[in-house]
Amino acid sequence: MAAEEIIPVVVEFTGGLEMLFADQRKHTLAVPAKDEEGKPVTVGWLVNYLCEKVMKDSRKEMFVLDGHVRPGILVLINDADWELEGEASYALQPKDNILFVSTLHGG
Amino acid sequence: MSPALCAMCRASRALIIRPKNHQKLCKACFIAIFEAEIHHTITSTNLFSPGDRIAIGASGGKDSTVLASVLKTLNERYNYGLDLVLLSIDEGIKGYRDDSLETVKRNAVQYGMPLKIVGYDELYGWTMDQVVETIGKKGNCTYCGVFRRQALDRGAKMLGIKHVVTGHNADDVAETILMNLLRGDLPRLARSTNIITGDEMSEVKRSKPLKYAYEKEIVLYAHHKKLDYFSTECIYSPEAFRGSARSLIKNLERVRPSAILDVVRSGEDMARLVPEEVTGISQCKSQKISLSNADGGDEGAGGCGSSNGRSSGGEMAEMEKKLQQDEEAAGREVEITSVSSHANGQRHDRIGGKSHLRSRAQGDTGRKLLRQTLGTCKRCGYMSSQEICKACVLLDGLNKNRPKMEIEIDVEDEESSTLRRRMEGIALAAG
Numbered sequence: 001m002a003a004e005e006i007i008p009v010v011v012e013f014t015g016g017l018e019m020l021f022a023d024q025r026k027h028t029l030a031v032p033a034k035d036e037e038g039k040p041v042t043v044g045w046l047v048n049y050l051c052e053k054v055m056k057d058s059r060k061e062m063f064v065l066d067g068h069v070r071p072g073i074l075v076l077i078n079d080a081d082w083e084l085e086g087e088a089s090y091a092l093q094p095k096d097n098i099l100f101v102s103t104l105h106g107g
Numbered sequence: 108m109s110p111a112l113c114a115m116c117r118a119s120r121a122l123i124i125r126p127k128n129h130q131k132l133c134k135a136c137f138i139a140i141f142e143a144e145i146h147h148t149i150t151s152t153n154l155f156s157p158g159d160r161i162a163i164g165a166s167g168g169k170d171s172t173v174l175a176s177v178l179k180t181l182n183e184r185y186n187y188g189l190d191l192v193l194l195s196i197d198e199g200i201k202g203y204r205d206d207s208l209e210t211v212k213r214n215a216v217q218y219g220m221p222l223k224i225v226g227y228d229e230l231y232g233w234t235m236d237q238v239v240e241t242i243g244k245k246g247n248c249t250y251c252g253v254f255r256r257q258a259l260d261r262g263a264k265m266l267g268i269k270h271v272v273t274g275h276n277a278d279d280v281a282e283t284i285l286m287n288l289l290r291g292d293l294p295r296l297a298r299s300t301n302i303i304t305g306d307e308m309s310e311v312k313r314s315k316p317l318k319y320a321y322e323k324e325i326v327l328y329a330h331h332k333k334l335d336y337f338s339t340e341c342i343y344s345p346e347a348f349r350g351s352a353r354s355l356i357k358n359l360e361r362v363r364p365s366a367i368l369d370v371v372r373s374g375e376d377m378a379r380l381v382p383e384e385v386t387g388i389s390q391c392k393s394q395k396i397s398l399s400n401a402d403g404g405d406e407g408a409g410g411c412g413s414s415n416g417r418s419s420g421g422e423m424a425e426m427e428k429k430l431q432q433d434e435e436a437a438g439r440e441v442e443i444t445s446v447s448s449h450a451n452g453q454r455h456d457r458i459g460g461k462s463h464l465r466s467r468a469q470g471d472t473g474r475k476l477l478r479q480t481l482g483t484c485k486r487c488g489y490m491s492s493q494e495i496c497k498a499c500v501l502l503d504g505l506n507k508n509r510p511k512m513e514i515e516i517d518v519e520d521e522e523s524s525t526l527r528r529r530m531e532g533i534a535l536a537a538g
Binding site for chain 1: 168322325338340341353
């Protein structure tokens with residue numbers, strides 16, 4: 001069944017966000033192709049997944065605020081601003097690179 | 108979704124959507140226009156002259172790294188004739204600055220620029236680790252901010268450089284403007300909008316060439332140019348970036364990205380409306396008389412002369428402190444309301460209150476003393492609008508191990524610290 005299909009994606013955190021993810025910048029993940037309702041998984045779904053499954057840090061609000069990626073965190077899908085790709089509704093494709101860059105952290 | 112094409116070259120895939128106008132650009136066109144706009148900022152404000160030696164305040168973070176990279180590029184492309192130097196401050200915080208200083212050292216090699224690192228220990232005899240050990244974490248940002256502001260200028264002086272550029276971006280400026288507006292701090296509002304602070308009188312000028320650059324674009328520029336920068340949070344104030352003004356700016360940007368530059372432009376327009384006398388009086392009211400003579404009278408920029416240049420560079424540090432003082436702000440806001448209705452009365456009250464304090468402290472010698480003190484700090488010889496500079500007052504407190512000592516940079520508090528300084532001066536003279 002399609003629900004068991006797996007999509008390989010690379011997720012990267014920079015600009016200080018890696019601190020929330022065990023100081024690990026690059027995460028190679030295999031995510032299900034379909035969500036619980038059988039719809040193709042989106043970046044929005046991925047954010048939720050990262051928050052619940054990957055992030056060990058308890059400060060979830062430093063990544064997600066009010067159900068959205070925290071303002072001040074840029075999301076690049078294959079190097080393109082996610083605003084060009086439909087933001088959270090973008091459906092993940094195999095081998096996508098999703099980069100989260102914080103602009104909030106100092107030097 | 109089919110990939111959008113760049114609005115400029117119409118050939119490559121758009122990767123960036125510009126916050127200020129929603130323009131979709133490819134990587135190459137974005138980098139070109141980002142640099143062109145900073146070039147425009149620099150030339151339209153006559154920021155530099157050929158032959159200038161410029162110190163870039165470099166922390167290894169995104170803003171200063173992008174500033175160094177862009178200035179190098181523009182200096183070569185447009186023959187600015189600048190001699191660029193990296194100037195870094197080592198606050199002496201183990202596990203914090205070490206890594207970012209390594210980044211600056213790499214930048215120095217990458218950009219072929221000399222690097223000067225100035226440590227708090229050599230300047231003040233105290234590292235921030237030792238300061239925190241003495242006073243605790245609470246309030247340590249005040250010390251760090253006052254020390255850093257001077258440290259950049261002192262470092263510049265050591266290098267014989269008269270102009271320090273910092274990486275303050277449009278988001279920083281908008282945040283500062285909002286804070287000053289909400290607090291009704293018109294003098295500081297005027298000052299914070301200037302691209303350059305300090306004038307011929309001050310030994311070291313400060314400027315912000317990235318004043319109109321979005322933080323978002325700075326980060327994207329660094330990303331697409333693959334610049335080597337370091338992000339970290341100070342271990343002594345890890346939550347500092349979660350300040351409410353910052354959040355407000357970022358939330359505004361999400362709703363309407365142009366809001367950040369709109370705030371900056373509005374701040375500039377409002378600053379132009381601030382009467383000079385108001386700027387003079389509340390900015391440094393205890394020096395009103397000396398200043399009106401000494402200052403050329405340009406809008407806001409002159410103000411406190413040398414002290415201006417220093418304090419504006421540390422806006423963010425001040426801002427951190429201000430965020431912790433929101434309650435005080437409420438009181439001040441009421442005060443400003445009364446300024447608008449009876450400006451004179453208010454002014455009179457303030458001066459009255461001040462002279463009252465002064466007479467208690469040392470009678471009529473206050474004004475005379477102040478005129479003498481527009482030059483240099485008696486203690487360290489460093490330029491200061493006060494008899495003894497803020498850093499020395501803080502150091503006194505540290506050296507005497509008075510943990511509760513606090514220096515306020517705000518308008519009203521300036522008075523008490525001035526008073527304190529004078530009293531210390533007397534104590535010194537007596538001893």
